[in-house]
Amino acid sequence: MAEPHHHVIIGSGSAGFGAAKTLREGDPDCRITMFTMDAIPFYHRYRLPEVFRGRTDWRDLLAKPPSFYEENGITLRRRCRVVDVDGSAHVVSLAHQETVPFDSLLVAAGGRAYLPENLSGHAHLIHGFGSFEAAMRVYNDLPRGGRVVMIGGDMIGLDLLLTLLDTGYRVTLIVNAQTFWPHELTAEQRAPLLEALRGKGVDVIENARAVGISPQNGGAPARRVALDDGREIEGDVVMAFCGLATSVEFMLRAEVDIERGLLVSPELQTTNDAIWAAGDICQIWHDGEKAYKFYHGWKNVRVMGQLAARNILGAHEPFDVDVEDRIWVDEDGEIQSTFWTRKP
Amino acid sequence: MNKSGTDIQFAICGSAGDGTIASGDIMKRAAAAMGFHVIAFDVYPPEIRGFGKCISRIRISSEQAYSLKEQSDVFVSLNDGHAIPHVGEVRDYGAVIYDDHLIAPVAEGGHISAHIRPAQIPYGLPIRQISEQATNAARSRNIVVLGYVAGLLDLPAEAFRKVIAQKFASKPAVVTESNIRAFDAGLEAGRGVFRYDDVAVGAAPTAADGEAVMMTGNGAIVRGFLEGGIQSYFGYPITPATSIMERLAVELPKAGGRFLQTEDEIAAISATIGAGFAGSRAATATSGPGLALMTEMMGLGVMAEVPAVVVCSQRGGPSTGLPTKTEQSDLNLAVHGGSGDAPRIVIAPTNVEGCYRCAGMAFEIAEKYQVPVVLLIDLYLSNRYETVFPSDKNVFAPKPREVPKVKEGEDYKRFVLTEDGISPRALPGDAGMMYTATGLEHNELGKPSDVLHMEMNAKRHHKLKSAVNYPGLTTSKRFGDMGKVDVGILGWGSTFGEILETMFEAQAEGISCSAMKVVMLSPLPEGELRAFFDDCKVVLVPELNYQGQFANLVSGAIGRPVVRLNRTIATPMPVAEILSEVRRLAAEVNEPVAAAAGGV
Numbered sequence: 031m032a033e034p035h036h037h038v039i040i041g042s043g044s045a046g047f048g049a050a051k052t053l054r055e056g057d058p059d060c061r062i063t064m065f066t067m068d069a070i071p072f073y074h075r076y077r078l079p080e081v082f083r084g085r086t087d088w089r090d091l092l093a094k095p096p097s098f099y100e101e102n103g104i105t106l107r108r109r110c111r112v113v114d115v116d117g118s119a120h121v122v123s124l125a126h127q128e129t130v131p132f133d134s135l136l137v138a139a140g141g142r143a144y145l146p147e148n149l150s151g152h153a154h155l156i157h158g159f160g161s162f163e164a165a166m167r168v169y170n171d172l173p174r175g176g177r178v179v180m181i182g183g184d185m186i187g188l189d190l191l192l193t194l195l196d197t198g199y200r201v202t203l204i205v206n207a208q209t210f211w212p213h214e215l216t217a218e219q220r221a222p223l224l225e226a227l228r229g230k231g232v233d234v235i236e237n238a239r240a241v242g243i244s245p246q247n248g249g250a251p252a253r254r255v256a257l258d259d260g261r262e263i264e265g266d267v268v269m270a271f272c273g274l275a276t277s278v279e280f281m282l283r284a285e286v287d288i289e290r291g292l293l294v295s296p297e298l299q300t301t302n303d304a305i306w307a308a309g310d311i312c313q314i315w316h317d318g319e320k321a322y323k324f325y326h327g328w329k330n331v332r333v334m335g336q337l338a339a340r341n342i343l344g345a346h347e348p349f350d351v352d353v354e355d356r357i358w359v360d361e362d363g364e365i366q367s368t369f370w371t372r373k374p
Numbered sequence: 375m376n377k378s379g380t381d382i383q384f385a386i387c388g389s390a391g392d393g394t395i396a397s398g399d400i401m402k403r404a405a406a407a408m409g410f411h412v413i414a415f416d417v418y419p420p421e422i423r424g425f426g427k428c429i430s431r432i433r434i435s436s437e438q439a440y441s442l443k444e445q446s447d448v449f450v451s452l453n454d455g456h457a458i459p460h461v462g463e464v465r466d467y468g469a470v471i472y473d474d475h476l477i478a479p480v481a482e483g484g485h486i487s488a489h490i491r492p493a494q495i496p497y498g499l500p501i502r503q504i505s506e507q508a509t510n511a512a513r514s515r516n517i518v519v520l521g522y523v524a525g526l527l528d529l530p531a532e533a534f535r536k537v538i539a540q541k542f543a544s545k546p547a548v549v550t551e552s553n554i555r556a557f558d559a560g561l562e563a564g565r566g567v568f569r570y571d572d573v574a575v576g577a578a579p580t581a582a583d584g585e586a587v588m589m590t591g592n593g594a595i596v597r598g599f600l601e602g603g604i605q606s607y608f609g610y611p612i613t614p615a616t617s618i619m620e621r622l623a624v625e626l627p628k629a630g631g632r633f634l635q636t637e638d639e640i641a642a643i644s645a646t647i648g649a650g651f652a653g654s655r656a657a658t659a660t661s662g663p664g665l666a667l668m669t670e671m672m673g674l675g676v677m678a679e680v681p682a683v684v685v686c687s688q689r690g691g692p693s694t695g696l697p698t699k700t701e702q703s704d705l706n707l708a709v710h711g712g713s714g715d716a717p718r719i720v721i722a723p724t725n726v727e728g729c730y731r732c733a734g735m736a737f738e739i740a741e742k743y744q745v746p747v748v749l750l751i752d753l754y755l756s757n758r759y760e761t762v763f764p765s766d767k768n769v770f771a772p773k774p775r776e777v778p779k780v781k782e783g784e785d786y787k788r789f790v791l792t793e794d795g796i797s798p799r800a801l802p803g804d805a806g807m808m809y810t811a812t813g814l815e816h817n818e819l820g821k822p823s824d825v826l827h828m829e830m831n832a833k834r835h836h837k838l839k840s841a842v843n844y845p846g847l848t849t850s851k852r853f854g855d856m857g858k859v860d861v862g863i864l865g866w867g868s869t870f871g872e873i874l875e876t877m878f879e880a881q882a883e884g885i886s887c888s889a890m891k892v893v894m895l896s897p898l899p900e901g902e903l904r905a906f907f908d909d910c911k912v913v914l915v916p917e918l919n920y921q922g923q924f925a926n927l928v929s930g931a932i933g934r935p936v937v938r939l940n941r942t943i944a945t946p947m948p949v950a951e952i953l954s955e956v957r958r959l960a961a962e963v964n965e966p967v968a969a970a971a972g973g974v
Contacts, residue, residue: 069495069496069497069568069570070495070570071492088570096466096491096492096493097492097493098492099492100491100492105488106492107487107488108487108490108492108496109474109487109496109497109498110487124485125474125475126473126474126475126476126485126487126498127475127476127477127478127479127480127485128476128479128480128481128482128484128485128487128488129479129480129481129482130482131482163568163570166568167568
């Protein structure tokens with residue numbers, strides 16, 4: 031009897047999870063293995079701000095209970111870092127020295143939080159928010175009613191910012207080019223949005239750049255942020271929300287084309303016939319614009335995972351979802367975004 | 375059992391030579407020093423060093439526990455090849471700790487992370503690297519993981535450091551220092567790790583009843599023997615009883631006693647009976663194959679009415695069987711083994727504390743009833759550790775011997791027929807009390823004769839009757855719901871811990887349930903057994919043998935039906951299996967009509 035087809039998925043986020051589910055639905059007999067750096071099964075990152083509303087048990091955030099994976103024959107390999115993909119031998123290598131062969135590979139590793147270069151030397155003083163673990167560290171380190179200094183303020187950060195305000199915390203927002211990312215806005219388009227934030231009590235700092243962060247103790251807020259105009263502001267926690275960057279070093283031997291992300295056809299296939307990509311890690315060919323484009327936002331990402339899985343199983347469907355890029359302030363003074371659905 | 379507070383089970387699995395058992399030993403001693411109750415069991419390979427699987431499982435609780443749990447809360451792999459088959463033992467949201475920096479490539483599935491279920495929480499760390507950085511060697515991996523667990527669970531590090539220092543006290547100081555460095559490096563790695571597991575360790579109980587001592591069943595027997603005044607030990611090594619011999623080889627001469635390793639088991643029991651005849655408190659220890667060889671001489675002990683103590687730690691049988699696996703299949707041999715009608719006292723403690731107390735009283739009992747006493751345990755009880763709270767003063771110290779009195783001009787009748795069957799015993803050297811001691815049937819003087827064979831048989835049986843009421847010895851005890859119940863669970867030996875845990879779980883489910891342990895297997899406490907059967911609609915007897923040897927013994931003695939649950943699975947009886955049977959029986963006795971209809 032022939033070995034079942036082995037689909038390997040790198041990443042267990044929205045794209046990876048959606049792909050695994052679609053693969054199982056489309057091929058009951060195949061093997062599916064997912065690799066993730068996370069310690070826990072797939073959960074919706076956009077729900078992480080809910081920890082400030084008291085949802086501090088990670089099990090409450092899971093998209094599906096752990097039993098789902100066993101019931102659906104999906105091998106979920108957690109705390110596994112892929113360090114190499116051999117595109118000709120069709121083998122994935124893991125950091126702990128295990129090698130795993132694949133028949134098809136979907137790379138849905140997502141992106142990591144981008145940190146402007148001038149702040150990279152202060153990374154250890156900046157709280158992340160890319161995982162449940164990171165969210166809980168913020169929750170635990172932030173005193174009740176304390177202040178967060180937020181640098182940038184992309185749409186993920188904005189969601190957290192609004193939740194912090196709702197739950198009694200204070201926020202100072204240092205605006206930069208990535209504020210409201212992935213929306214690309216002019217200064218005129220930004221102005222009403224920032225005004226709406228000011229109206230909600232956010233201290234908005236424009237036209238100044240964070241250039242240094244230092245720790246404080248002795249009862250003072252734990253962080254001091256130096257701005258390039260000479261001002262210094264204090265906060266209990268400093269966070270940076272400056273969009274996403276891709277990490278594709280592990281794909282260098284995969285015989286795929288790479289620019290900033292993995293370059294894929296509209297069908298999400300790379301230049302290696304056995305490898306597909308989905309989510310924030312890939313740049314999709316746009317025939318109209320004759321360019322490879324990133325499509326961010328969880329709505330796009332979710333669609334990509336499912337689409338890639340269908341194409342792996344033999345379909346030839348192009349990605350043509352591209353959620354409209356629009357952000358506005360509604361009549362109630364709330365910021366609305368086509369990329370983001372804020373849960374009350 | 376533990377409704378609140380701490381109740382976690384730690385397991386570590388590796389290859390022989392990885393320090394797995396040593397690591398478990400430190401964990402259990404540290405937990406006991408913190409004030410927790412500890413019950414632990416190590417599994418060794420039968421093979422030589424460098425091969426085979428070792429597992430140490432340790433249950434740490436704020437309330438007394440009675441058995442190991444079937445699922446561990448924290449599991450550490452020092453060798454993925456051995457550990458992978460056991461990952462399934464970790465409960466949902468428990469922690470699996472492993473090395474995530476292997477030194478050699480492995481194919482798919484060769485790393486433990488491939489086998490961790492989605493509901494279990496993986497904790498990978500570079501165990502070997504940490505050990506090498508801390509000590510310049512990889513051999514302290516077992517100590518690194520202890521530090522990691524202590525850091526992860528926020529356990530008091532100083533308790534571990536003290537135990538490590540004690541453990542390596544006999545080695546050069548550099549060994550202790552190196553291990554402390556390995557522990558501290560692991561501690562540092564474990565502290566601050568974000569925890570997704572829900573393993574909770576609370577404060578230890580504050581008021582312990584005296585100083586807690588960690589003992590194995592075998593260790594407890596040695597302590598009981600020493601406090602009970604053992605004077606002579608003769609033994610031949612055999613798993614799982616060997617450690618009794620090894621400990622006594624060191625301790626007995628210090629206490630003024632004599633130790634001899636004999637050439638085989640027959641020599642060991644012969645010397646034991648001989649010493650007992652001479653008035654020395656003598657013992658031997660063996661396992662099933664050894665006990666089989668000893669039965670002939672035990673028959674002599676019965677016939678000549680010589681006190682002796684024989685420990686039998688059971689393992690899988692028959693023949694060489696499963697030397698490193700537990701079983702309860704020597705009951706028939708212990709109770710009935712040998713030629714003729716050869717009644718003896720068989721005592722089967724159910725836990726480590728029981729081993730200590732039964733061993734402490736064994737010589738006194740043997741001397742009172744002038745008969746070999748078998749302490750019947752098994753590998754699970756021999757090797758498992760528990761916290762014991764021994765008395766500050768020795769409560770088992772030998773009582774002064776009463777020298778028989780003989781009227782002037784009368785012969786000393788060594789085997790005189792008395793009302794209780796016990797004849798005053800003289801020792802060789804007692805003035806005017808010479809007699810013949812032989813394996814031949816004899817008259818009251820001890821001279822060979824078949825005239826009183828019927829009477830002497832009756833005497834040898836009758837004299838043991840009162841042993842079931844021996845002062846200070848718990849020969850049977852009932853637990854749980856008193857009065858009438860739906861299901862009774864009757865057990866003996868090490869299995870009773872699992873029975874007790876089952877009973878608590880069944881009660882929590884609302885099942886009317888009671889459990890009874892029988893410590894004295896020969897003679898049986900028949901009155902207590904009848905009362906228990908009278909109160910139970912149905913009685914279940916779980917035991918680790920194929921034939922249902924205890925069930926047969928009880929039903930044969932009191933003529934009551936039992937439901938058997940017999941397993942020869944080389945491991946302790948799973949609580950889940952007993953509980954499943956209890957549930958089935960409870961449903962059956964409460965719906966007799968439906969059950970009968972279903973059966974038809």
